[in-house]
Amino acid sequence: MRTIYQLFEDAVARHGDTALTIEPDGRRLTYAAAHELTERLAGTLTALGVRPGDRVAAQVEKLPEVIALYLATLRVGAIYLPLNTAYTGSELQYFVEDARPALFVCSPGQEEDLAGRSPDGVSFVSMGPHRTGTLFEREDAPPAPPVAVEPDAPAAILYTSGTTGRSKGAVLTHRNLASNCATLTEAWRYTHDDVLIHALPIFHIHGLFVAVNMSVTTGATMHFLPKLDPQAIVDLMPGSTVLMGVPTFYTRLLRHPDVTAERTQDMRLFVSGSAPLTAETHHEWRARTGHAILERYGMTETGMMCSNPYDGERRAGTVGPPLPGISIRVVERETNTELPAGEVGSIQVAGPNVFREYWNMPEKTAEEFTDDGYFVTGDLGVFDDDGYLSIVGRDKDLIISGGYNIYPKEIEELIDGHPSVRESAVVGVPHPDLGEVPVAVVVPHGAAVDPEEILASIRPRLARFKQPRRVEFADELPRNVMGKIQKAALRQEHAALFQQAPTGPKS
Incomplete structure (x- = not known):
């Protein structure tokens, strides 16, 4: 090698x-x-x-x-x-x-x-x-x-x-x-x-x-x-052949009037990854440019695992079949039994692409691998009858904003340290540009709290892309009978926060 x-x-x-x-x-x-x-x-x-x-x-x-x-x-x-x-x-x-x-x-x-x-x-x-x-x-x-x-x-x-x-x-x-x-x-x-x-x-x-x-x-x-500079990218397309980006690249480029079939005629490949690409973006890009974006699937621990084909159908909403030499299976989470096409389960992967270990964490490394050597990705997915994989959710509460991974627990711990906060929950909600963004739902200690005061208290200790876009207040956080916070309910409740106002018909 x-x-x-x-x-x-x-x-x-x-x-x-x-x-x-x-x-x-x-x-x-x-x-x-x-x-x-x-x-x-x-x-x-x-x-x-x-x-x-x-x-x-x-x-x-x-x-x-x-x-x-x-x-x-x-x-x-x-x-x-x-x-x-x-x-x-x-x-x-x-x-x-x-x-x-x-x-x-x-x-x-x-x-x-x-x-x-x-x-x-x-x-x-x-x-x-x-x-x-x-x-x-x-x-x-x-x-x-x-x-x-x-x-x-x-x-x-x-x-x-x-x-x-x-x-x-x-x-x-x-x-x-x-x-x-x-x-x-x-x-x-x-x-x-x-x-x-x-x-x-x-x-x-x-x-x-x-x-x-x-x-x-x-x-x-x-x-x-x-x-990311949409104007610079558009200017470079003549004479270039490939663009690799996250979905945010394509949503922003679609706002540019010069993104056309003529402008992209020298390009042969547009790749998207690091976060889910919406079918709407996929279809609009193809209609505007004549190119089908190639979506793929990977993660830090595995590199790239799946890819829509270079030659053949690139299906919106899927990440394609496993790449050559890489084995991916979808299993029932509790029994680890491999599931047939059409059934949603936990995605596991094995191959020469899979990382060796977590640094100084032998116990955590062992937890993330099955007895027969597959890495448990933490994602949920489903294969179709043609072997194309679709990612349908995540076991964990990971937020992916503009291609960057954001983990709510880190933000919640900082917010909970504010003297006026009793508890908080951070969830990802849909965003037209970044895919999703973090929103903090806060239960205050009685008296009214200024949202900006909370955000200002965490800014020096948190990278900008991790900082919540909004703080919403609640009297209580929704919980199940076991006392676990129901983040799915919070995501649903606040899903429309960043929806764009409807526009009239184009002239």
Whole structure:
């Protein structure tokens, strides 16, 4: 098995003069230049004391240099740990204490603050645009040779949360990353000739381990946008071939009058994932552009598991059949008995894409796998007679907003700490742009409370995408006979909060 790093070196040998990234200002980073930078950063990591098996954490803005940092980490046999740029200092503290990275790469000016919150033994360096920051002050370090790694050695840790509120570090191996990349490259016909519009973050599976991995291993080019910018995406469509996004990308692009069949005629593939795509968006996109969005299904612990076909019917409301080499079954939750097509059950998956373990959580790891080695996803789904899987719900109260996972327990604990709050429940409600957004239902301590006061109290400790869009008040939270809060009733009660007002007929 060739690792992601080895496949990158293969691409450099074949396509050294090709642009790996093109930034909005026109700056281009070729494969040859990216390889040179990767070699130098690998030497810097080694000079800073990073050894095989060490963790290298990164919380930096989206830059082409971050791709070189990721590849350099793999080159020296260390473990890459990307972190959401929206995480606050108090949130980061948990990740640093749990993963104990040897090196933490942050944005310039943050080193001192982060070091003051962190345990001993963690070194902090910075990385900014145009190769600024303290990480680049050690460029005189001699290049470090590639370290041979076992296929099942850890390559990365991505943190994912559970409803208990404690984040879990999913350990992904070199085999996990390389096998999933190879499967997707074949399934989606991705080649050196592709030009990807990359507007996703690079701290999660979709933006990094799907979009970037597929590009650096094939010699493809990425238009590297710092964030979702519908106008920039529309402007780049002529001459580009692929867009990978979350449903929010497509709902916002559909508002743009220039999204037409003519504008998208050079594009061959539109991919959507990380959250459910509505059938309405699927049909409207096809009517406007002539392209059927390819929806797929994956998660942090598994990479991509299912995909609608490249050739063949892409069915709205489904995530397609399992990808080659990956086994998915839908089972009855209590008995673990596999269910036939048409029956809803718990989704379980096995294959070379499935993560190795949760970092430092052997008991939790054991709980999430069946006796015969299947990972229990926590999602509920149903196969149709043709083998297409539909996701119909979640066992847990996960909220997916704009492609980001939000776990209510974390928000509830902060709200419940407010002196005027007796208890709270956070639920996801439908939103026309983001899919769903968190809403807090609060039971106050008698006297009236200002909703803004509650929101202001949690803002410094919570990433912006996790912050509730509304606070609603209730005298009591609905409960069943066992005393469990009935979140389904709350979701139903507040489902219309963000519905758009009906509009008259178009002229």
